[in-house]
Amino acid sequence: MLMYTTAPELTEAYISTVWETLPRFIRSTLLLPCPCPALAQRFHCDVTIASETFQYTGSFKFRAAYNLLSSIPHQRVVTASSGNFGQAIAYASQLLGKTCTVVMPSTSARVKIEAVQSYGGVVDLIDVQHVSRAERVAQLLHEQPDAFQAQAYDDYRVIAGNSTLGKDIFCSDTFDIVVAPVGGGGLSSGIIIARDYVQAQTEIIGAEPLLGNDAARSLKSGHLQQNAQEPQTIADGARTVSLGKLNWEIIQHGMADIIEVPDDLIIQAVRHCFRYTNLKVEPTGALTLAAMFAQPERFAGKRVCCIVSGANVDPALYAHILAQ
Amino acid sequence: MLMYTTAPELTEAYISTVWETLPRFIRSTLLLPCPCPALAQRFHCDVTIASETFQYTGSFKFRAAYNLLSSIPHQRVVTASSGNFGQAIAYASQLLGKTCTVVMPSTSARVKIEAVQSYGGVVDLIDVQHVSRAERVAQLLHEQPDAFQAQAYDDYRVIAGNSTLGKDIFCSDTFDIVVAPVGGGGLSSGIIIARDYVQAQTEIIGAEPLLGNDAARSLKSGHLQQNAQEPQTIADGARTVSLGKLNWEIIQHGMADIIEVPDDLIIQAVRHCFRYTNLKVEPTGALTLAAMFAQPERFAGKRVCCIVSGANVDPALYAHILAQ
Numbered sequence: 001m002l003m004y005t006t007a008p009e010l011t012e013a014y015i016s017t018v019w020e021t022l023p024r025f026i027r028s029t030l031l032l033p034c035p036c037p038a039l040a041q042r043f044h045c046d047v048t049i050a051s052e053t054f055q056y057t058g059s060f061k062f063r064a065a066y067n068l069l070s071s072i073p074h075q076r077v078v079t080a081s082s083g084n085f086g087q088a089i090a091y092a093s094q095l096l097g098k099t100c101t102v103v104m105p106s107t108s109a110r111v112k113i114e115a116v117q118s119y120g121g122v123v124d125l126i127d128v129q130h131v132s133r134a135e136r137v138a139q140l141l142h143e144q145p146d147a148f149q150a151q152a153y154d155d156y157r158v159i160a161g162n163s164t165l166g167k168d169i170f171c172s173d174t175f176d177i178v179v180a181p182v183g184g185g186g187l188s189s190g191i192i193i194a195r196d197y198v199q200a201q202t203e204i205i206g207a208e209p210l211l212g213n214d215a216a217r218s219l220k221s222g223h224l225q226q227n228a229q230e231p232q233t234i235a236d237g238a239r240t241v242s243l244g245k246l247n248w249e250i251i252q253h254g255m256a257d258i259i260e261v262p263d264d265l266i267i268q269a270v271r272h273c274f275r276y277t278n279l280k281v282e283p284t285g286a287l288t289l290a291a292m293f294a295q296p297e298r299f300a301g302k303r304v305c306c307i308v309s310g311a312n313v314d315p316a317l318y319a320h321i322l323a324q
Numbered sequence: 325m326l327m328y329t330t331a332p333e334l335t336e337a338y339i340s341t342v343w344e345t346l347p348r349f350i351r352s353t354l355l356l357p358c359p360c361p362a363l364a365q366r367f368h369c370d371v372t373i374a375s376e377t378f379q380y381t382g383s384f385k386f387r388a389a390y391n392l393l394s395s396i397p398h399q400r401v402v403t404a405s406s407g408n409f410g411q412a413i414a415y416a417s418q419l420l421g422k423t424c425t426v427v428m429p430s431t432s433a434r435v436k437i438e439a440v441q442s443y444g445g446v447v448d449l450i451d452v453q454h455v456s457r458a459e460r461v462a463q464l465l466h467e468q469p470d471a472f473q474a475q476a477y478d479d480y481r482v483i484a485g486n487s488t489l490g491k492d493i494f495c496s497d498t499f500d501i502v503v504a505p506v507g508g509g510g511l512s513s514g515i516i517i518a519r520d521y522v523q524a525q526t527e528i529i530g531a532e533p534l535l536g537n538d539a540a541r542s543l544k545s546g547h548l549q550q551n552a553q554e555p556q557t558i559a560d561g562a563r564t565v566s567l568g569k570l571n572w573e574i575i576q577h578g579m580a581d582i583i584e585v586p587d588d589l590i591i592q593a594v595r596h597c598f599r600y601t602n603l604k605v606e607p608t609g610a611l612t613l614a615a616m617f618a619q620p621e622r623f624a625g626k627r628v629c630c631i632v633s634g635a636n637v638d639p640a641l642y643a644h645i646l647a648q
Contacts, residue, residue: 030354037442119361275639278378280603315598318598319642322640
């Protein structure tokens with residue numbers, strides 16, 4: 001039975017409600033069993049890819065964003081995100097008739113700023129040399145006291161929203177292992193509660209950039225660890241300083257292990273996805289496949305589901321990765 | 325009622341059998357309704373993409389290849405193809421326990437040669453300065469008189485196999501227009517017979533490279549036309565000299581129009597797919613979207629299904645297209 005001290009609201013009844021109501025507003029994940037013979041041969045195992053690249057706004061974050069915003073009465077939403085969560089919040093706000101402001105560094109890629117704007121979000125550019133994202137969000141909330149601050153991972157409604165990806169996976173087939181990317185822990189904790197909710201025996205293994213391995217260190221030490229600063233891994237969706245508190249509580253007890261992935265394997269995995277699976281994958285989305293490249297022996301003979309979490313990558317960076 | 329003088333075997337009963345038996349050996353197409361708000365706004369219409377990029381071997385050709393090879397008793401197969409049909413025939417042969425030889429120009433991209441080999445096909449490289457593909461196929465058939473020559477489009481079993489993509493489309497929703505790429509006519513004729521079989525009122529519009537516009541000229545003149553030589557369009561899947569005879573008979577009576585697409589719009593459509601739909605698409609696969617770019621006014625207010633036929637593109641070429 002699910003019970004978390006950090007979030008007593010995260011009950012089986014709540015998950016059941018989310019699983020019943022959310023799916024009509026989101027896209028089911030694309031399950032690709034045995035996406036390429038080369039992959040199966042290489043790992044001597046039975047791989048299925050669960051791809052969120054065709055989810056609304058191009059990543060799993062829309063599951064969380066829509067679930068979160070559909071459960072609050074506020075008309076105004078504020079969040080800080082230079083990536084997929086910002087786009088997801090912007091589009092969910094648009095669909096739900098809310099207005100939203102996304103705080104982004106002025107150095108953000110133009111394509112990311114335009115994406116938030118194309119979904120109707122107001123982009124608030126800040127010079128991070130002078131003001132931090134958290135400070136600017138606090139300022140905005142002071143100016144707009146009726147606004148709601150959307151958290152990207154440390155919120156039970158976010159985790160429950162993400163757990164619907166676990167529903168898609170566990171209700172489709174039986175797997176020995178599900179590999180999930182780990183940044184703030186929003187997705188991987190969602191997959192764990194989904195696994196526990198359906199009482200599957202599947203091992204959940206995390207895939208985290210070696211350059212920002214706070215979660216792996218936390219799991220090893222039994223205490224929540226932080227990175228000294230935002231890690232400069234190519235997997236920009238996992239540039240988090242530490243796991244959220246609720247995410248840590250769930251991961252600490254529910255995750256079998258975390259594989260630390262060097263950036264060169266992430267790049268190799270993006271290329272592999274292009275060539276052998278025809279998936280356009282962002283570096284963070286390729287973390288899980290890269291984890292399999294890093295420790296192939298762990299997966300031999302297993303039925304493995306590898307989560308590809310998103311596709312939002314700058315065309316110039318992607319071209320550069322392909323040309324390498 | 326279906327009746328074609330060129331292929332009396334192409335009956336409703338035969339199509340019914342193929343639609344019943346083939347789907348368990350192939351992947352259903354990926355239907356993406358309203359893949360991006362930008363697309364809908366641009367065309368003032370309701371666009372669905374039907375993507376064959378996750379079909380086995382990365383293109384719709386596998387539907388034809390498997391249907392063709394599963395209906396013949398021969399153990400040996402010979403074909404000439406530098407592209408998607410070769411890969412599809414190689415993989416279908418492997419699955420059906422046959423051996424296959426694919427004749428390819430020695431100048432073919434290494435990635436294409438390796439793809440055929442990875443599916444178990446024997447690649448027969450020829451110097452097209454000294455021997456034509458047809459001559460080499462004839463030589464091989466002389467050496468192996470018990471071998472079967474697989475035709476890429478001018479065969480009723482190929483067309484019926486491709487018609488199962490039409491089944492996926494017409495059985496999923498109602499469309500005013502389906503846009504299909506036109507090379508040898510194998511796919512578009514399959515979509516037409518599917519439309520007629522289910523008695524839908526949908527218009528089928530072809531999308532053909534302007535640089536190799538034999539089919540468009542044929543439809544306008546009412547007589548089968550040829551290109552003087554293999555057209556050097558970037559859409560390498562449509563580098564055909566003319567439609568097949570049976571394909572022409574079907575297209576002549578069943579296709580509403582063919583839009584001639586300049587190469588620059590094909591390139592733009594590949595980039596659009598990358599950025600707004602997260603689909604990795606080969607140039608030939610982007611022909612249909614490029615046709616919408618070429619004549620947007622034709623599609624205003626309509627429910628349109630755009631077929632994205634395949635994803636097999638050289639990484640270097642793709643990187644070059646993105647970087648432009």
